[in-house]
Amino acid sequence: MATPGGAQGYLQIQDVVKDFGGGAVAVNHVSIDIAQGEIFALLGSSGCGKTTLLRMLAGFETPSAGRIVLDGQDLAGLPPYERPINMMFQSYALFPHLSVWDNIAFGLRRDGLPRAEVAERVEQMLKLVQLDKYARRKPHQLSGGQQQRVALARSLAKRPRLLLLDEPLGALDKKLREATQIELVNIIEQVGVTCVMVTHDQEEAMTMASRIAVMSEGRFLQVGAPADIYETPATRFVADFIGNVNLMDGVLRSDQPDHVQIDCADCSHHVGHGITGTEGMAVTVAIRPEKIRLGRAMPDTGFGPHNRVQGTVRELSYFGSFTVYHLALASGAVLKVSQGNVDRHPDDVLSWGDTAWASWAPNAQVVLTQ
Ligand code: ATP
Numbered sequence: 319m320a321t322p323g324g325a326q327g328y329l330q331i332q333d334v335v336k337d338f339g340g341g342a343v344a345v346n347h348v349s350i351d352i353a354q355g356e357i358f359a360l361l362g363s364s365g366c367g368k369t370t371l372l373r374m375l376a377g378f379e380t381p382s383a384g385r386i387v388l389d390g391q392d393l394a395g396l397p398p399y400e401r402p403i404n405m406m407f408q409s410y411a412l413f414p415h416l417s418v419w420d421n422i423a424f425g426l427r428r429d430g431l432p433r434a435e436v437a438e439r440v441e442q443m444l445k446l447v448q449l450d451k452y453a454r455r456k457p458h459q460l461s462g463g464q465q466q467r468v469a470l471a472r473s474l475a476k477r478p479r480l481l482l483l484d485e486p487l488g489a490l491d492k493k494l495r496e497a498t499q500i501e502l503v504n505i506i507e508q509v510g511v512t513c514v515m516v517t518h519d520q521e522e523a524m525t526m527a528s529r530i531a532v533m534s535e536g537r538f539l540q541v542g543a544p545a546d547i548y549e550t551p552a553t554r555f556v557a558d559f560i561g562n563v564n565l566m567d568g569v570l571r572s573d574q575p576d577h578v579q580i581d582c583a584d585c586s587h588h589v590g591h592g593i594t595g596t597e598g599m600a601v602t603v604a605i606r607p608e609k610i611r612l613g614r615a616m617p618d619t620g621f622g623p624h625n626r627v628q629g630t631v632r633e634l635s636y637f638g639s640f641t642v643y644h645l646a647l648a649s650g651a652v653l654k655v656s657q658g659n660v661d662r663h664p665d666d667v668l669s670w671g672d673t674a675w676a677s678w679a680p681n682a683q684v685v686l687t688q
Contacts, residue, residue: 327387328354328512329375329480334384336370336536344370346536347384352529354389357506357513359523362533363559368516371533372482375514376405389479404478406469406486412457419444419453422472429476443471446505463494463501470502474509481506483515487522499525520560524548532556548606553688557604564607564653565686570599579624580685584647588624590680595687602686607656609682612643613666617677626677629653631668643668645676 329352336345344367352358360368373379375386377398386393393401412421422443426436444450447467457465466487473481486502487495503526506513517523523530524544531541532555540552551557554565568582570593578589580603587603595601611617619625629645632652639660645653653676657666668674 327351328356328389329514330385330387331371331375332385332387334371334374334386335382336367336374336379337382343536345374345381348536348538349384350531350538350541352512352514354512355507355510356529357503357515357527359527359530360514360516360533361518361520361523361530361559363518366533367536368518368533369484372405372484372514372516375480376403376482377401402479403482404473404476404480405482405484406473407484412465412468412472414457417454417456418449418460418468421457421468422475425472425476439475439477443475446474446508447471461494462490463498466490466498467501467505470505474505474511478511481511481513483513485517485519486515488517488519495522496525502526524560532559550684551604551686554602554604554686557684557686562607562654562656564605564610566603566605566651568601568603570595570597570601572597578685583649584629584651585627586624587683588619588621588680589683589685593685593687595685599687604684604686605678605682607642607654608640610653610655610676610678612645612655612657612668612674612676613663614668614672614674615665616675619677619679621680625680625683626675627653628673628675631670631672631674634668634670643674645674 331348331350334345334348337343348371360371362368370379374381377396413424416424419440422440423436426439444453447470449464449467452460452464457468487498490498499522515526527544529541529543530547531538532547533539534555540547540556547556548560551560557563558565566582568580571581572579578593580587580589580601582603617626627647629647631643632646633644635642640656640658643655643657645655647653655676
């Protein structure tokens with residue numbers, strides 16, 4: 319994973335709007351400062367506006383309002399080819415009749431770079447993406463992952479100040495995608511180029527990006543490092559969108575700093591930290607499945623009857639290193655629990671139909687008010 323570095327605000331997106339008319343506001347007052355060398359992901363489901371924002375950075379769309387500033391330069395009015403920016407598309411768009419070498423050289427030649435300089439840069443890029451042995455091959459003689467690396471080499475050969483990636487690994491199958499994610503980050507970090515990527519795949523964003531903006535309906539709902547977004551989602555939407563989560567609706571019963579109590583249909587919660595809210599307020603408690611312990615015996619949580627609930631195992635999915643259980647609760651709600659399969663006490667190996675207790679620590683819970 320990349321770490322943010324360099325000065326803040328290398329790329330500044332300032333209150334940018336894209337209104338296509340007819341009620342379609344694709345990007346709705348978005349602002350963000352992106353640091354030099356950062357890999358920043360725009361993450362959201364289809365239609366949330368992420369591609370439109372990327373296309374405004376590239377210059378393919380003009381903002382209806384707001385400013386985009388790169389390294390101190392306002393990009394307004396600059397056509398795509400005059401921007402120090404390169405965009406890599408999901409389809410790679412490699413020229414099928416050209417060799418790997420010529421594909422990488424294409425943009426440099428078009429820009430009129432001297433032959434020696436073209437050759438030097440192409441060789442450098444081939445080494446970077448470890449395809450020096452494949453220079454004479456045509457794209458169809460390469461694997462999907464290799465083609466993707468050629469596309470990256472071609473994008474980086476012009477030494478852009480900003481690299482835009484549109485669903486960069488969307489065309490690869492799952493296993494190759496996972497391997498390529500890490501390769502891609504290593505290459506981008508070696509070059510040190512600032513990067514904005516668009517993806518609807520949260521695992522891809524979590525693996526590759528130093529920060530993620532979760533988008534919905536043209537707005538940034540939350541911006542943060544992957545772990546921050548996963549551990550402390552700001553809203554119900556974000557908690558649900560990133561990873562698996564149990565969301566339990568409840569009512570705030572006590573808001574004392576040392577004892578926040580929330581009552582839900584099946585259980586009551588003791589939350590260790592104070593929250594902003596008043597008694598009687600409707601809230602949602604979010605708990606990740608891996609933060610719940612499951613066992614046959616009633617656990618002593620240290621908080622009386624709070625933070626535990628009994629249920630019946632209704633589904634088990636074995637994933638090798640862990641198993642996911644669906645625990646049916648009295649109200650009919652289902653609690654998802656993920657348990658590691660290493661060193662599990664034999665008493666706590668559960669089967670379909672078993673009665674079991676789920677319990678969790680106060681800090682395993684995130685209390686959401688929106
Ligand atoms: P996807 O993952 O499906 O590509 P996205 O999050 O990238 O989705 P955008 O392509 O940015 O979403 O679209 C955002 C919204 O703007 C959508 O409602 C879309 O229909 C609308 N939109 C995009 N381009 C245009 C256009 N040229 N004219 C009118 N509306 C558009």
